[in-house]
Amino acid sequence: MDEATGAITTPIYQTTAYHYPEGEKYRYSREANPTVLELTKKIVExxxxxxxxxxxxxxxxxxxSALALLKPGNxxxxxxxxxxxxxRFFTDYLKNWGVNVDASNPGSDNIIEKAKSKRYDVxxxxxxxxxxxxVVDITELSKVAKExxxxxxxxxxxxxxxNQKxxxxxxxxxxxxxxxxxxxxxxxxAGLAAGYGKYLNVIDQMRRTLGTSLDAHAAYLTLRGIKTLKIRMDVINRNAEQIAEFLEGHPKVVKVYYPGLKSHVDYEIARKVLKGFGGVLSFEVNGGQESALKVMKSLKLIIPAQTLGGVNSVISHPATMSHRTLSLEERKIVGITDSLLRLSVGIEDVNDLIEDLDRALCTLY
Ligand SMILES: Cc1ncc(COP(=O)(O)O)c(C=O)c1O
Known part of the structure; x- marks a missing residue:
């Protein structure tokens, strides 16, 4: 409830500044805004x-967060x-600012071993x-980080x-x-960070200084979305599991990556650290890039776009979209092939999604 008016939904305080601010909590919206602060309370909960x-x-x-917690030589x-x-932010930009950046190869064991090899600040x-x-075993990695x-x-x-806290x-x-x-x-x-006050206070000062602050309207939309997070995730988790199983049995699909599948390399870790396996899965189709793009463009219900996590299912081709800035060598180490597609499963009827995928896959020879 809004304390000032009793409104039962959080109002959008679309204002740059506040009347007579000296000594008051609110002065200027880059620093603090009531709608945005409501959202930060939500992520804290x-x-x-x-x-x-x-x-x-x-x-x-x-x-x-990184700029607030790190300095040259770290x-x-x-x-x-x-x-x-x-x-790219870590390996190019932070490196240019004198921060030493090491990158481990994929896999929980690899990052845990590397974390033990020397002292990292972050x-x-x-x-x-x-x-x-x-999936990384956060419980094990956090023990090493603390030590x-x-x-x-x-x-x-x-x-x-x-699915995970x-x-x-x-x-x-x-x-x-x-x-x-x-x-x-x-x-x-929008973006969010949460954690111990000793770190978040420092990060908040950096946000106020860099001006990477959220707008009130975007905060309102995020708050509204969070109201249905649980019911969306329950449906999304279920839909994604069913689609992963369907794709695993499809003759035009070479491999499916989904942590809820027994065939996934991190299945056991996923069962340990996740409450649900999430809404994103990736799969490789028969043939190379041409086949992957053909499937993507043949879909009618699933939207080809470079995002994920929405109520609508969205598909993308990481090699030419989200991960295009990685060199060929880097993509090879990670395992991003030209025939890989990433699917973000939404809340549509799962049978409609499966039908759409099946039809698009059957356009391949
Ligand atoms: C795992 C992950 N972290 C961070 C980001 C960046 O978020 P934003 O697009 O809100 O800046 C993305 C974007 O796709 C992402 O997938």
Missing amino acids: LENAEMGVAFSSGMGAIST SVLVHRDMFGRSY IFVENITNPLLR RGSILIVDATFSTPI PLELGADIVVHSASKFLAGHNDVI
């Missing part, structure tokens, strides 16, 4: 955190199989990873607080691209 901060995008959350550990732009992992849905004094940041965009598994900070499942309707760009 969802993640069981001490403090939350909202950003203009997921990249805003990631870059601002070391960061990331893994190669992450969202292309996050990877360890940043995606869980579940984009686009091959690898070594590393700050563990988990990007939980793919898992959402419904990284802070409860021992992480220090969780970040989200709220543009995806949290907002959930493909109509907003």
